[in-house]
Amino acid sequence: MRILFAPLPQVSHYFHLVPLGWACRAAGHEVRVAAQPALAEHITRSGLTGVPLSEVAADGDWLKVDMAALTALPPEQRLRKLREVRTRQFVAMADAAADDLVSFAKSWQPDLVVADPLNLAAPLVSETLGVPLVHHLWSPDVARHLGYPGLGLPVAEWPTELIELYQRFGLEIRPGYARHTIDPCPDSLQSAEVPDRIPMRYVPYNGNSPLPDWLRQPAGRPRVCVSWGYTHNPAGGGGSRLPEVVAALAAFDVEVVVAVAKLDSELLGDLPADVRVVAELPLQLLLPTCSAVVHHGGGGTMFTAAVYGVPQVVVIPDAIAAALLTGPLSDCRIGVCLESDASVDEIKSAVGSVLADSAQEGIQRLRKEILATPTPAAIVPRLEALVAQRS
Known part of the structure; x- marks a missing residue:
């Protein structure tokens, strides 16, 4: 089985994907991690194989939001403004990565895509190739609560730029594309109801280094x-x-x-x-x-x-x-x-x-x-079954 991992170009988000990547490799599957150059060194140090994508313009600036100004707004306005700003950033990242990501996927032919829920380019691969998409969380599901495209947000509230991007690749526009969501957040800490949830034990990985x-x-x-x-x-x-x-x-x-x-x-x-x-x-x-x-x-x-x-x-x-x-x-x-x-x-x-x-x-x-939660190794058979259903 070939599994394509699609993280955001943010180190802390990528780290959460690594234990499942290891488990898939240990089970004999091929794994590739398609990401912007900002993650290249971290992917290599984690022992997985990276596939460089086009650089995101002003890499890193998409993280910068004036949180002090946002916090000063009333709660409803604050949430709406944060969602608007972040959505524009995530759409811009998806647009920058789309052609490279789909081109690689067409040549490598993955059987499964495992993606950060906020990587809006991931559905382009799963829908174009007709393979399952699985989301992988990195924290309590704050993104679902805030309401982002692909996480249940009504299509009527999607930005025009994202709809146009999906239409360019021939996608049917719908509220969500993921078949399941792998969740390393313990039940007791999860702040939202996660649909089609697959609980997975959190295995600590924050990078590699010799022991001082x-x-x-x-x-x-x-x-x-x-x-x-x-x-x-x-x-x-x-x-x-x-x-x-x-x-x-x-x-x-x-x-x-x-x-x-x-x-x-x-x-x-x-x-x-x-x-x-x-x-x-x-x-x-x-x-x-x-x-x-x-x-x-x-x-x-x-x-x-x-x-x-x-x-x-x-x-x-x-x-x-x-x-x-x-x-x-x-x-x-x-x-x-x-x-x-x-x-x-x-x-x-x-x-x-x-x-x-x-x-x-x-x-x-x-x-x-x-x-007591199933380990990443115990999750791999569920991913294999998901792919087998497609055969």
Whole structure:
């Protein structure tokens, strides 16, 4: 079986696809990952085979949204404006990738397409070749809640540019194209009802790196990780709270490790000399040694911490995400959820709470839930059956 993976050109989204890619390869199937050059190195380092597509204009700029201006709007206007801005960006990416993606697919003839739900070019392949399309989530299904094309949004609300793109390739325009949605988000954290859902255990993968010497020894005191991901850090166009978080942690006798993307390590400003800053260190290597993690609410960090039973303090960067994530996070009792404008004292109080083990019961319950979910290897036969139905 030949399986084409179609991620967004965003590293944190791609990482979620990797364990299923490994499982498909281990089962003897051929896998290709078609993506923009921004992901080429990450695909190679993950052990999968990349297929370069045309560069997206001003690669990376599509991530940048003035969240402060959006947050100032009333809730309904805020959601509508965010959807409009993001949809234009996703349509532009689909248009840039469409010809390359379909051309490669016609030559390689995949039997199945596994795609990020926001990769709007993926249906062009599945519909043109008549093969199944399966979506793969990367977090609680925020995109479905916001309402994007291909995720149940009525066609009457689609942008003209996307309809014209699909018509150019002869597609029948309909609200959705995916047969199933693979969901690594635990039931307890999922914020939306996902149709045709295939639950899959989250297997932590945040990149590859040798194990540093300092991680080979037990920490001499409690270790706290601070991570702000790839999207909401300064390079990604969002506001980072790293300096305030580090200031809050100064009140505790802990070892502080700030984990950042390589491009962001120079944007941190002056931090205390005893704070360890690591660039591109995979969280699956760091978090098992930590007593707590403070982060921005990204799915990769949230799920990785949950797998290893690490208490979390989540400073959600915008009111939109907060509205969708605060309830599930609080209900699971895996830590403390704060809004983006939380003060240093509020962050300090939250960290003190999780270090005192106040959330351990909920954390262990969620960890057991994750470990009881079918692994990526157990999902592969379902994909094989889906393809067999077409034969």
